[in-house]
Amino acid sequence: MSRLAAARALLPGRDDFDLRAPVLRADLLAGITVGVVALPLALAFGISSGAGAAAGLITAVVAGIVAAVFGGSPVQVSGPTGAMAVVLAPIVAAHGTASVALVSILGGVVVLAAGAARLGRLVGYLPWPVVEGFTLGIACIIFLQQIPAAVGTTVPAGRNPLLGAVTALTHAGSAVAWTVATVAVVAVTMLLLPKLHRGIPASLVAVIVATVAAEVTHAPVPRIGALPDRLVPTLPQFGFGVVHDLAGAVIAVAALAAIESLLSARVAATMTRGGPPVGPTRPDRELVGQGLASIASGLFGGMPATGAIARTAVNVRSGARTRLASVVHALVILAVIYAATGLVSRIPLAALAGVLLVTSLRMVPLATVREVVRASRSSAVTFAVTAVVTVAADLILAVEIGLLAAAFFALRHLARAARAHRDTLPGPAAEGDEHIAVFGFEGAMFWGASERVMTEIAAAADDVQVVILRFSRLHLLDATGAKALGETIEELQARGILVLLKGIQDHHQHLLTTTGALRTGDRLFTSLDDAVACARAHVHRTVAQVQVR
Structure with a gap:
């Protein structure tokens, strides 16, 4: 226009x-x-x-x-x-x-x-x-x-x-x-007249009745x-x-x-x-x-x-x-x-x-x-x-x-709805799958929920070698959530856990990059099957290295 x-x-x-x-x-x-x-x-x-x-x-x-x-x-x-x-x-x-x-x-x-x-x-x-x-x-x-x-x-x-x-x-x-x-006359008139006929201007009739009554009785009212x-x-x-x-x-x-x-x-x-x-x-x-x-x-x-x-x-x-x-x-x-x-x-x-x-x-x-x-x-x-x-x-x-x-109340509801649930791996089970954890984000990852959700992920990632984080169902991500995600990735990697990222939307990827949550070398996937295949390959290599030793 x-x-x-x-x-x-x-x-x-x-x-x-x-x-x-x-x-x-x-x-x-x-x-x-x-x-x-x-x-x-x-x-x-x-x-x-x-x-x-x-x-x-x-x-x-x-x-x-x-x-x-x-x-x-x-x-x-x-x-x-x-x-x-x-x-x-x-x-x-x-x-x-x-x-x-x-x-x-x-x-x-x-x-x-x-x-x-x-x-x-x-x-x-x-x-x-x-x-x-x-x-x-x-x-x-x-x-x-x-x-x-x-x-x-x-x-x-x-x-x-x-x-x-x-x-x-x-x-x-x-x-x-x-x-x-006077007030009583007006109130009663306004309440009763509409019951007789809805088209009667009850407030005007009530004021007229009260005024006429006051004039006839010479009421000492202002x-x-x-x-x-x-x-x-x-x-x-x-x-x-x-x-x-x-x-x-x-x-x-x-x-x-x-x-x-x-x-x-x-x-x-x-x-x-x-x-x-x-x-x-x-x-x-x-x-x-x-x-x-x-x-x-x-x-x-x-x-x-x-x-x-x-x-x-x-x-x-x-x-x-x-x-x-x-x-x-x-x-x-x-x-x-x-x-x-x-x-x-x-x-x-x-x-x-x-x-x-x-x-x-x-x-x-x-x-x-x-x-x-x-x-x-x-x-x-x-x-x-x-x-x-x-x-x-x-x-x-x-x-x-x-x-x-x-x-x-809206933010509290949004924070409670935000979660990262652990998913099962797609397809038939394979050896070593118990060492792989898939977490799917849902709702909004913002300042009111990010710390709680990331803490839950870090706590649930014990005894695993690979963590796959799914972002396809994440609707909202703010700077605080991106920063908390970056810190969680660093913590998991410091514990020797491989972190794979799947389904990051373009606008979320830009925010994650500018806040330093994503770094060169991070593994990004658009397909869950590809991410799982990479995770299984990593687990097999790790098991083979242990056996050689």
Whole structure:
């Protein structure tokens, strides 16, 4: 692929939209459905992040449109998400709400650069237990963050969500009965409505019911408050010192935006299999689109954007076929900003807390948890470690530790699978065969297994005159394994044992030569029969020499 063609693959094309009547109708209906579902979530995640409800709405509109046009998934829906709200909360606590727009722009630049550098496929290297553990941790944090609003109190910004929840429960506000009742109304409505009809936007209906109830009863509960009635670009003020202070936050936001967006796109691709064709998912273009979306969102005073798995799933299930559905979803929310900010401002915060409480419980199905835990002990440990670190420490640190845990278990399994078994000689037995040992390598001979395997060979080579080492089934050899092999050959030769090497692959031979494991005079064979014939001849000569003496 030429550079020009590669650049074009990262940009919108003619085939992104399909305006035929059936497809257009399906996209319009799906977009309206997702917009209705996304409205309360945008408000809730904006408030949960500390940036405010307005930031959530702005992100859903601006980032939703930009990501839909420039992103790599035809059915991805982007906007504010729970994971990003979790990352932003401590940033807002440390640097104030003004930092959110700057972090969004700078984080978007990093994600954009990652897409231009073709790093989109790296998400495929994330192990499944790490992804699920990370998602469970996010769900736990979202749940814990809503408890203060649910009991009518506040906690200091930036406090660990678990400690904040405990503090809130022990210092419940005076309106605790009203807030708990509001949360209960929302939760019950969201849980019961889907059983009546799956097409009902349960979260929106639940918020409407709770808001009407609060207005009728004049409940003393905190409300969302004033919202913007228009979108105006505003470039945030920044200097080198501010950018330096926010560098760590920018990297965390960019990493999360890239990971969550690519995971969401991958889930969407899986959901669309077997249905009407919706076009391929392009991970590199997805990063470019998400980077541009976060930059645009920051310019309008919004939050960093990511692909939203739940809203994307609703989009797919509603019949979306092209990017138009995601654009329509954003326009629905934009209509609310221009036509209904007064009504939205009266929504109780406890109602949005109820929406997020139910949403967090649905993020990781129990069936998925059972599958991960039952898969293997290593997957269960990796899953649990990632989830615990996510809640107790930091999201990016959790992914890093989860990857380390997964790598440790993978290397341990690889090391245990590496072995050198003793084979029988081919063909009919001959005199002197008891003095010949054939060892076949299997698996990977690397730093985690080479010393053990070579020690076993040296110990098993007693009372033999010839050792044949077979390499045809050796899949992986690193420098440590090559060095250990060379030392073992030297040890066997020092004991008067002839070492014959059979079936060394070309790339392994190069490594063995450069590390000094292979030397001039070493006997190499491509056929086991030839190696055995040479070994038998050597044994016969040795026996004859002994008899002469």
